[in-house]
Amino acid sequence: MGRGAGHGTTPPYRAFLAVLLAAIGAAMVIPILMVFSTSLAPEVEVLRYGMRILPTTGLSLDSYRYILLGAEGFARALWVSVIVTALGTVLSMTMTCLIAFPMSKFQLPGRKPIFLYCFFTMLFHGGLIPTFFVVKAVGLLDSIWSLIIPSLMSVWYMILLSNFFGSIPASLEESAVIDGANDLWVLTRIVLPLSLPAIATIGLFTAVGFWNSWFPAVIYINDRDKYPMQTILREMLYSLNYSSVLGATIEDAKEPPSAAVRSAAIVVATLPIVLVYPFLQKHFVKGVMVGAVKG
Amino acid sequence: MTGGRTLGARLRRYRLLYLMMVPAVVYLFVFKYMPIFGLMTAFRDYHPTMGLRGFFTAPWIGFKNFRVFFGSIYAGQILANTVIISGLKIAFIFPAPIVLALMINEMQNTVFQRSIQTVTYLPHFISWVVIGGILFDMLSISSGSLNILLERLIGHRVDFLGNPGAFRWILVVSEMWKEVGWGSIVYLAAIAGIDTELYEAASIDGAGHFRQVWHVTLPGLLPTVTVLFLLRIAAILDAGFEQILVLYSPPVYGVADILDTYVYRVGMTQGRYGVATAAGLFKSVIGFAMVVGANKLVRLTGQKGLY
Numbered sequence: 060m061g062r063g064a065g066h067g068t069t070p071p072y073r074a075f076l077a078v079l080l081a082a083i084g085a086a087m088v089i090p091i092l093m094v095f096s097t098s099l100a101p102e103v104e105v106l107r108y109g110m111r112i113l114p115t116t117g118l119s120l121d122s123y124r125y126i127l128l129g130a131e132g133f134a135r136a137l138w139v140s141v142i143v144t145a146l147g148t149v150l151s152m153t154m155t156c157l158i159a160f161p162m163s164k165f166q167l168p169g170r171k172p173i174f175l176y177c178f179f180t181m182l183f184h185g186g187l188i189p190t191f192f193v194v195k196a197v198g199l200l201d202s203i204w205s206l207i208i209p210s211l212m213s214v215w216y217m218i219l220l221s222n223f224f225g226s227i228p229a230s231l232e233e234s235a236v237i238d239g240a241n242d243l244w245v246l247t248r249i250v251l252p253l254s255l256p257a258i259a260t261i262g263l264f265t266a267v268g269f270w271n272s273w274f275p276a277v278i279y280i281n282d283r284d285k286y287p288m289q290t291i292l293r294e295m296l297y298s299l300n301y302s303s304v305l306g307a308t309i310e311d312a313k314e315p316p317s318a319a320v321r322s323a324a325i326v327v328a329t330l331p332i333v334l335v336y337p338f339l340q341k342h343f344v345k346g347v348m349v350g351a352v353k354g
Numbered sequence: 355m356t357g358g359r360t361l362g363a364r365l366r367r368y369r370l371l372y373l374m375m376v377p378a379v380v381y382l383f384v385f386k387y388m389p390i391f392g393l394m395t396a397f398r399d400y401h402p403t404m405g406l407r408g409f410f411t412a413p414w415i416g417f418k419n420f421r422v423f424f425g426s427i428y429a430g431q432i433l434a435n436t437v438i439i440s441g442l443k444i445a446f447i448f449p450a451p452i453v454l455a456l457m458i459n460e461m462q463n464t465v466f467q468r469s470i471q472t473v474t475y476l477p478h479f480i481s482w483v484v485i486g487g488i489l490f491d492m493l494s495i496s497s498g499s500l501n502i503l504l505e506r507l508i509g510h511r512v513d514f515l516g517n518p519g520a521f522r523w524i525l526v527v528s529e530m531w532k533e534v535g536w537g538s539i540v541y542l543a544a545i546a547g548i549d550t551e552l553y554e555a556a557s558i559d560g561a562g563h564f565r566q567v568w569h570v571t572l573p574g575l576l577p578t579v580t581v582l583f584l585l586r587i588a589a590i591l592d593a594g595f596e597q598i599l600v601l602y603s604p605p606v607y608g609v610a611d612i613l614d615t616y617v618y619r620v621g622m623t624q625g626r627y628g629v630a631t632a633a634g635l636f637k638s639v640i641g642f643a644m645v646v647g648a649n650k651l652v653r654l655t656g657q658k659g660l661y
Binding site: 088157161176183186189194208214 | 370393406469622630
């Protein structure tokens, strides 16, 4: 592993570190792999033997059939999650890019006070209860918009984007302005196309944030039909956590949500992230560093 | 006079840029600033049906809600839990990404380096609900694989998640699992940013590999470590709201109930908004003071600080 060509033998400490790192890596992957295997296992086998690292014999798609064909409203919840993620990401990125562009223009009169106006919200929060009051007062309770609008903008992402926009050579914009282009044209035709790595990174962070979010629905939504999938998943765990004292037996194996069904739900909830992850990873290190270097 | 005209002309020139800011400025006003005004309800007899106007008009009751919160038998326990859980996390989780970054940096095979990075960053993107699910599948007393294993090995099962002695450690370990890789990114970047001439100079002075790590790599990391450490200390009242809300249950409330979960339970499930808002205001004010203080300290160390 740590034996690079031309380096001769690996010093023992380095081999030791390599083994340790491999163990850490395994510790990250194995739990995820176990959930995947469990989701494919027949329920009785799970109760009898617990989870397996690799799928055992007797694979079964029953759990997936169970959650995707209507049980627990999981299919509908999946749809809510897709809508919230898509709408939320598009609206959030639009609003964030629109303000990040003027914020990257240091000569703009009034830029500093507006920046401080935004920045202050990162330092001081109204908190859970007053935010609930506001969401209720503006009439968003029990609407899927309550899952989108209150978390529409991250000032931190705005700062990252405006730093990125600011790093684009001004000469590129100036020539367009001389040709009579207005600022919106400059933003959409010059700045955004040059910022695609940053936009992709922050857009994917935002999407993952919406996809993973479960708490807003707990406080803002009463109608279970409007729950996103992560909140449904949380409900399954919650009932499990509070009934664990009673203990389940093999006879209960038919009773949902069982371990296999839960695992299938977890796989469905996590699969999209694992699928976009390679694209995410390509950019995010650079994206994160843009902020760290200048911030 | 001429100054005014120039300003007018400049405002016209930048009109479109100002218009672009309007949605975000309005959004922040409604969803970030209005809740800050809403904190005044901690001092008022407010009910959600009073709407936004009630933030300013509901009857004034002074510090009654604060007396209820601080006078309750829970206040001390909740504050202690918050600080202890945060403290454990700072002690065990804060150093972990630094060590991981140093270890990854020791590897010479870039394919191996990159695989380890890929695998360790992944859990950061998995939600606490899902991680909670995985933990239940491993630890739950009824069907957790660890418990099935334990029953075979020692003859009985252990209720990990309902055990006050174990619960905080489950919090520490699961958060470390989720964030250690992600946290290492910034340190790996800092290591990459160290001037290679420093290593060469150290090497010429006769420093071996470990002395180079000690005298070049670690001092090179120190500024980043200092800033992140101070900011983490400033966030001491954030002990991990979503994580605890997903994992805890009544048997472990005594060791796991933190300020945020208290605010949620008292406010949202018991409907005692006033007391919950008072506790929330307390948290916001302390948090704000700590960040401002941390930033001052960062500047004292000669760095740029957060703002």
